[in-house]
Amino acid sequence: MANYAYMGKGVVTLELEGGGSGAVDIGNVSALSFNINENIIKLKNSRSGGGGTYAQVNQIESVEVAMTISDFSPDNLAMVLFGETTTVSTVATIEALTTGAQTFEMVFAGLNEVNTGQTVTVTAYRVKVGAAQGLGFIGDDFGALEITGEVLIDTSIVTAGKSQYFKIVMDEVA
Numbered sequence: 405m406a407n408y409a410y411m412g413k414g415v416v417t418l419e420l421e422g423g424g425s426g427a428v429d430i431g432n433v434s435a436l437s438f439n440i441n442e443n444i445i446k447l448k449n450s451r452s453g454g455g456g457t458y459a460q461v462n463q464i465e466s467v468e469v470a471m472t473i474s475d476f477s478p479d480n481l482a483m484v485l486f487g488e489t490t491t492v493s494t495v496a497t498i499e500a501l502t503t504g505a506q507t508f509e510m511v512f513a514g515l516n517e518v519n520t521g522q523t524v525t526v527t528a529y530r531v532k533v534g535a536a537q538g539l540g541f542i543g544d545d546f547g548a549l550e551i552t553g554e555v556l557i558d559t560s561i562v563t564a565g566k567s568q569y570f571k572i573v574m575d576e577v578a
Contacts, residue, residue: 406576406577407518407519407577408519408577409518409519410516410518410519410524411516411517411518412436412514412515412516412517412524413514413515413517414512414513414514414515414524415429415433415512415513415514416429416430416433416436416471416510416511416512417429417430417510417511417513418430418483418508418509418510418531418533419508419509419511420506420507420508421506421507421508421509421530427509427511428479430473430475430477430479430480431473431474431475431477431480432473432474432475433471433472433473433474434472434473434474434548435470435471435472436469436470436471436472436512437469437470438467438468438469438470438526438528438555438570439467439468439469439470440464440466440467440468441464441465441466441467441468442462442463442464442465443462443463443464443465444460444461444462444463445460445461445462445463446459446460447459447460466554466555467554467555467569467570468552468553468554468555469510469528469531469552469553469554469555470550470551470552471549471550471551471552471553472548472549472550473548473549473551474546474547474548474549476547476549478491478496478498480549481498481549482498483506483533484533484534484535484536484539484549484551485498485500485501485535485536485539486500486501486502486503486504486505486535487499487500487501487502487503488502488503505532505533505534505535506532506533507530507531507532507533507556508530508531508533509527509528509529509530509531510526510527510528510531510553511525511526511527511528512524512525512526512527513525514526516574519575519577522574522575522577523573523574523575524572524573524574524575525572525573525574526570526571526572526573527570527571527573528555528569528570529555529558529561529568529569529570530555530556530557530558531553531554531555531556532553532554532556533551533553534551534552534553534554535551536549536550536551537550537551537552538550555569555570556569557569
C-alpha cells in the first residue's frame, strides 16, 4: 500500500464572487481545515426487545472552512471586518463594518511535504467568509486572523458526478 501520510504547505487565493478582478494571494496561512458537519437520523428498532438501530441515514449538514491568516494586509483586514479599504499615498484606511460577509472562490495550491512535493489542490467554489474571531494588536506572539466560513452550493455546476461544493486534486503516490 502507498504511503499517504500528509503534512501540507501552500498558498491560499481568494477571488471575489462576480468580481472579475482575479484571484488574490492572501499571504501566509498557517492553518487551513475543512470541518464537515454530519446529521445522523436513526430509526429505532421496534421489532424486538433490546433496542438497536433499524435503519440510519447520514447527511452532510454543512462544510465549514477554518483559516489562520498571519498577514494583516489592509485587504485581509477589510475582508474579516466586513469593511472597505481606501489608500491615499502610502496610508491605507480600513473602515470596519461597512459591508457584509463576502463570497469567494477559494483555491489552496499546496504540496505534501511527507511525499516530497506531491501536489494537492483544493478548490471550494463558493465560500462565505465570516468575521475575525479576534483581532489582537498587542501581544508577545505573532498576530493572527482566525476566521471561518461556510462552503455554499454552486448551482452553475450541473455535470453528473461533479461536486457543486468543492474538489481535491492530488498527485498519486508511486
